[in-house]
Amino acid sequence: MSTVDTSSGKRSALAPLGKPLAAAGGVLGIVAALLPWVTFTLNDGNWPDKSTLQFFDAPFSVTGFRWHVLLLGVLILVAAFAPVPSKGRVVRALGWGLTLVSFVNAAYITVKGGGLGAITALDGATAFGGVVGLVAGVLAILAGYGIGIGPVGDWKFKVSTPVAYLVLLVSFGAVLYAVAAMLTTGGVGSANPYAGAIFLSFLGFAAGILAALSGVGFVRWISALSEQHRVFSVVVLAACALLLPFTDAGNEYWMTVAANIGIYAATAIGLNIVVGLAGLLDLGYVAFMGIGALVAANFSGAATAYFGFDLPFPVAAVIAAIVAGIFGAIVGSPTLRVRGDYLAIVTLAFGEIFTRSAQNDIGGFTNGSNAIPGIPALSLFGTEFNRSISIGSVKLPAGVLYYILIVLLVAATMAVFANLKFSRIGRAWIAIREDEDAARAMGIRTGKMKILAFLIGAMLAGLAGAVFAHKNGTVSYESFKFLESVTLLAAVILGGMGSIPGAVLGAALLFVLPEKLRDFEDYRLMIFGLALILIMRFRPVGLIPDAHRRAEMVERADENAEEAHLEAKKA
Amino acid sequence: MSVLLQQLANGVVQGALIALIALGYTMVYGIIQLINFAHGEVFMVASYGGLATFTLLPEDLQKSPAVALPLMFVGGIVVAVVVAVIMERFAYRPLRNAPRLAPLITALGVSVFLQEAVRVFYPNAKSNLPYPKVFPEGNLTLGPVNVSWTGVLLVGLSIGLAVILQTYINKSRMGRAMRATAQDPDTAKLMGVNPNRVIVLTFVFGAVLAGVAGIMYGGYLNNINIDMGFQTGIFAFTAAVLGGVGSIRGAVIGAFIIGLIKTVAGQYMPGGTQYDYVWIFVVLILVLVFRPQGLFGEPERVRA
Numbered sequence: 043m044s045t046v047d048t049s050s051g052k053r054s055a056l057a058p059l060g061k062p063l064a065a066a067g068g069v070l071g072i073v074a075a076l077l078p079w080v081t082f083t084l085n086d087g088n089w090p091d092k093s094t095l096q097f098f099d100a101p102f103s104v105t106g107f108r109w110h111v112l113l114l115g116v117l118i119l120v121a122a123f124a125p126v127p128s129k130g131r132v133v134r135a136l137g138w139g140l141t142l143v144s145f146v147n148a149a150y151i152t153v154k155g156g157g158l159g160a161i162t163a164l165d166g167a168t169a170f171g172g173v174v175g176l177v178a179g180v181l182a183i184l185a186g187y188g189i190g191i192g193p194v195g196d197w198k199f200k201v202s203t204p205v206a207y208l209v210l211l212v213s214f215g216a217v218l219y220a221v222a223a224m225l226t227t228g229g230v231g232s233a234n235p236y237a238g239a240i241f242l243s244f245l246g247f248a249a250g251i252l253a254a255l256s257g258v259g260f261v262r263w264i265s266a267l268s269e270q271h272r273v274f275s276v277v278v279l280a281a282c283a284l285l286l287p288f289t290d291a292g293n294e295y296w297m298t299v300a301a302n303i304g305i306y307a308a309t310a311i312g313l314n315i316v317v318g319l320a321g322l323l324d325l326g327y328v329a330f331m332g333i334g335a336l337v338a339a340n341f342s343g344a345a346t347a348y349f350g351f352d353l354p355f356p357v358a359a360v361i362a363a364i365v366a367g368i369f370g371a372i373v374g375s376p377t378l379r380v381r382g383d384y385l386a387i388v389t390l391a392f393g394e395i396f397t398r399s400a401q402n403d404i405g406g407f408t409n410g411s412n413a414i415p416g417i418p419a420l421s422l423f424g425t426e427f428n429r430s431i432s433i434g435s436v437k438l439p440a441g442v443l444y445y446i447l448i449v450l451l452v453a454a455t456m457a458v459f460a461n462l463k464f465s466r467i468g469r470a471w472i473a474i475r476e477d478e479d480a481a482r483a484m485g486i487r488t489g490k491m492k493i494l495a496f497l498i499g500a501m502l503a504g505l506a507g508a509v510f511a512h513k514n515g516t517v518s519y520e521s522f523k524f525l526e527s528v529t530l531l532a533a534v535i536l537g538g539m540g541s542i543p544g545a546v547l548g549a550a551l552l553f554v555l556p557e558k559l560r561d562f563e564d565y566r567l568m569i570f571g572l573a574l575i576l577i578m579r580f581r582p583v584g585l586i587p588d589a590h591r592r593a594e595m596v597e598r599a600d601e602n603a604e605e606a607h608l609e610a611k612k613a
Numbered sequence: 614m615s616v617l618l619q620q621l622a623n624g625v626v627q628g629a630l631i632a633l634i635a636l637g638y639t640m641v642y643g644i645i646q647l648i649n650f651a652h653g654e655v656f657m658v659a660s661y662g663g664l665a666t667f668t669l670l671p672e673d674l675q676k677s678p679a680v681a682l683p684l685m686f687v688g689g690i691v692v693a694v695v696v697a698v699i700m701e702r703f704a705y706r707p708l709r710n711a712p713r714l715a716p717l718i719t720a721l722g723v724s725v726f727l728q729e730a731v732r733v734f735y736p737n738a739k740s741n742l743p744y745p746k747v748f749p750e751g752n753l754t755l756g757p758v759n760v761s762w763t764g765v766l767l768v769g770l771s772i773g774l775a776v777i778l779q780t781y782i783n784k785s786r787m788g789r790a791m792r793a794t795a796q797d798p799d800t801a802k803l804m805g806v807n808p809n810r811v812i813v814l815t816f817v818f819g820a821v822l823a824g825v826a827g828i829m830y831g832g833y834l835n836n837i838n839i840d841m842g843f844q845t846g847i848f849a850f851t852a853a854v855l856g857g858v859g860s861i862r863g864a865v866i867g868a869f870i871i872g873l874i875k876t877v878a879g880q881y882m883p884g885g886t887q888y889d890y891v892w893i894f895v896v897l898i899l900v901l902v903f904r905p906q907g908l909f910g911e912p913e914r915v916r917a
Contacts, residue, residue, distance in 0.1 A: 579707055
């Protein structure tokens with residue numbers, strides 16, 4: 043309620059200043075990009091992209107984050123003066139991007155350089171890039187409020203199928219490029235001392251651009267378009283995913299990371315069925331992945347496996363999925379009598395029972411806290427999946443086969459999810475989520491449907507777990523604790539409940555960030571907790587909300603705004 | 614037989630500790646239907662707050678328990694209350710009208726955040742920290758049963774505070790406002806109750822009790838760690854659910870049942886103490902399935 047008031051208050055005060063502020067912000071952004079950012083060479087070497095004073099050797103070769111700043115500055119100018127839909131939103135988003143990029147770089151330099159002298163003036167050298175960038179960003183944000191935050195742009199125009207295909211192709215290509223860039227910026231771990239900052243800065247830039255695209259209505263348009271041409275989009279997306287090894291990110295390290303993300307993404311999609319579609323909160327979901335992994339490990343011929351024989355992977359994976367599914371149905375059965383928060387507690391209890399039992403080597407299946415080691419890598423036609431392979435003259439990095447397998451796994455999970463979502467079952471789930479009693483009154487057998495949601499979700503998690511076991515070579519209960527369940531849930535919510543691309547994006551963000559932020563290892567979980575709070579506060583629908591759900595939320599928000607308005611009138 | 618009696622006594626002490634925390638859960642849930650997952654962390658933070666207070670005391674005061682212990686209670690409670698009020702104001706209040714999942718996720722976020730903040734910023738919090746020896750020493754011996762005086766104090770405090778709380782809620786004006794808000798927030802508002810005040814007060818009460826629990830935990834078990842909030846918090850929540858969320862009496866009785874299951878099952882069930890945890894959850898699931906409203910709760914109203 044109060045947010046509505048303040049924004050309208052700001053609008054009235056800033057309204058005449060909207061465009062001038064945007065102009066100032068844009069110009070200052072461009073200036074900031076061309077200024078040096080650091081007064082001296084830091085101990086770990088020059089700040090990247092010639093932003094130390096040596097920049098004057100080549101003033102206009104702007105690269106890296108300074109290029110991002112330049113681009114944002116130009117875009118702010120363009121957005122302010124070109125006929126852009128929902129101008130205020132776009133300018134504000136770009137302003138935030140600029141602020142974030144400037145802040146990350148300036149703050150990092152200040153901390154590493156040991157004082158504000160590093161980003162202002164010191165020993166006769168001046169470097170006001172960071173300060174100017176920050177000012178520019180804040181000006182642009184204010185300009186956005188001045189211009190006014192209208193509704194998100196809505197593009198009505200239709201395009202013919204070939205054009206639509208082209209647009210989708212280009213968009214997904216851009217996504218592939220962005221993903222590769224995001225993975226490779228700053229290099230791998232310790233190779234570049236500034237890797238963490240470079241990555242965060244890039245993330246700020248990407249967030250600003252994405253928010254601007256979403257504000258202008260492009261994101262909504264594209265998602266509507268891809269919904270129309272669903273088969274084509276899926277094929278292109280899968281192709282893009284399979285092309286990732288051929289980009290800069292095609293080395294062993296990133297293949298491993300990407301494969302891990304894929305496993306969690308597949309699990310998150312499974313969870314999305316339970317939480318996003320059926321609306322049943324599951325706080326112990328990772329246990330199903332654990333069950334799948336343990337079953338697969340026990341059939342793998344590893345030294346401590348319970349069954350002393352080696353089943354072919356597909357058979358083991360199916361058994362893993364089935365066993366996990368059975369447990370899913372068992373855990374889901376209280377849903378017949380228990381609702382809402384109480385159900386969340388039942389699932390949490392189940393998760394804790396699983397962890398505790400696995401830790402104590404229940405029945406000799408889990409090898410307790412020693413974990414099951416030495417699970418053999420998968421192999422196909424004599425090629426082990428963790429070796430590198432060559433196609434013709436192109437040598438692909440080690441782990442690429444796992445990556446491909448996991449892309450296929452994710453694609454399969456997505457297909458299952460999408461088919462279910464648009465089927466009779468999916469509609470029944472959504473009906474249950476919205477109003478269980480009404481759904482029952484409409485003749486939906488709610489109990490059966492809820493157990494089915496748990497069963498299918500658990501099977502998908504079990505399948506992902508089976509791949510996880512073989513890929514990592516060991517299975518320990520440590521990988522399946524409460525925090526992992528929370529992280530998966532956060533991935534679903536961050537991406538947008540009930541939305542497929544959302545779950546993948548959420549999982550990617552939540553599992554790439556820790557890889558990239560090794561510098562902040564200690565603060566990682568703290569930031570994670572804070573991020574959860576902030577997301578719920580400012581964007582509870584998630585980054586890529588499901589269309590149906592978004593409509594609902596917007597309606598609700600409008601109602602709230604109306605109510606607030608009435609109340610304000612009364613007072 | 615003497616083993617059983619001893620375990621029963623231990624269970625009562627553990628139950629008393631859990632009860633103090635469970636009361637916070639049950640009150641908050643009763644009023645705003647929020648599972649405040651972070652409440653366990655409030656308890657943990659209070660424990661560290663008490664320890665920090667002790668560390669900051671001058672040396673001669675540290676040596677006199679009569680001064681140090683009350684000051685630790687004050688320090689721990691103040692920290693707990695401040696954390697709880699900030700949490701309510703900035704994390705939960707903006708989400709009052711959001712879909713039900715949102716505050717729950719926020720609570721998980723707050724919980725992770727608090728735990729990590731203590732781990733990162735409190736000196737040496739990565740390992741177990743010993744708690745100062747300012748608590749009553751020696752044991753109360755009744756036949757075969759030995760209970761430390763700290764444990765006796767814990768049980769006394771727990772039952773005493775629960776009775777005071779119950780009386781306050783039943784008799785005082787503010788207590789009536791709390792019950793009214795829990796029953797129907799909108800009507801309560803029409804009757805002149807300020808829901809924000811009631812809700813903040815609920816969090817404050819919960820934090821005070823969690824603060825007492827935090828200090829007593831350190832005194833009873835002699836050392837504290839950052840995981841204590843999550844574990845004990847889950848037990849406490851289980852107790853609240855077992856007793857029927859929203860019911861003060863239910864939370865206390867549920868807590869004693871949990872404490873007894875933990876010690877007795879750890880002694881007699883297969884698997885021993887390694888599985889005591891598991892039995893608690895098995896009981897919880899059974900209760901929820903066969904009596905979802907808990908032992909003393911009202912049947913869940915279907916919300917329109």
